[in-house]
Amino acid sequence: MTTDYSTLVDSLKDLCRTAGDAILTVYSQDDFGVIQKSDDSPVTEADHKAHAIIQAGLVALLDIPVLSEEGTLPPLSERETWTQYWLVDPLDGTREFIARTDEFTINIALMDKNQPILGVIYAPVAKAFYYGGKVLHGSWRQKVGEEPVVINTRPCAPEGLLNVAVTRNHGRDQLVDLIERFEQRFSEVHLTVAGSSLKTCLVAEGSLDIYPRRGPTCEWDTAAGQAIVEGAGGKVLNGQMLPLTYNQKESLINPDFYVVGDPNAEWESLLT
């Protein structure tokens, strides 16, 4: 059976809207409960509500396994048998949600042979979608109620400005050396702080050049963004300058990675 990816993406956007509204209902409360998970990261009622809506909605769309931050993690022996699966972060940027910065997202990736082939990211406060991937032959940004706009990454030249996406939270100390190297190579380096997968979206739409991430993240934090940035002409590289891999080990922790808008720029000497 062939999949109609354009129809599928429309349904994914509807599902994100529904989950986003549930997240915003919690966000509008003066006081919502925050629980610390075993990895010491926070989780709220909004994460759980979004997870339940997305899990049920995805299975109804395409009945393949769902791997979600708020679901159960099957052992690798079971996950290895999957040819396709949904990889989901129902609320990426929970710390942003708790700090009320508005910069949190829903992330849904369709994985095929352990590669993200389609991604949808939704920012509920901005009411903005980013979506795309190789099966759609491109990537787009769309505000609710408006037409989609094609997005492309931008070229990056050593003599010019380098605009770098950085996390607002822990993990910035590991970037100090790298940013010094950037400052030696580029005439000007500008840092843009943003929460969640929005950093990858800013590279995908050509607003920024690179999002370096050192320190732990999980596969559901990167998969949808990777599909989108690849559809827009960029790449997500590990420290060996190879694409990130998925579903290859028991743990879903990513290595350090670099989202680059211009894959032809001379990154290797800077990043390795």
Ligand SMILES: Nc1ncnc2c1ncn2[C@@H]1O[C@H](COP(=O)(O)O)[C@@H](OP(=O)(O)O)[C@H]1O
């Ligand atoms: N110690 C840790 N282990 C695993 N992932 C971590 C982590 N610390 C941060 N992250 C990941 O970084 C994401 C947030 O990135 P940022 O701070 O740049 O917005 C978190 O997403 P969640 O909010 O979905 O948990 C989480 O997945």
Ligand SMILES: [Mg+2]
């Ligand atoms: Mg999350």
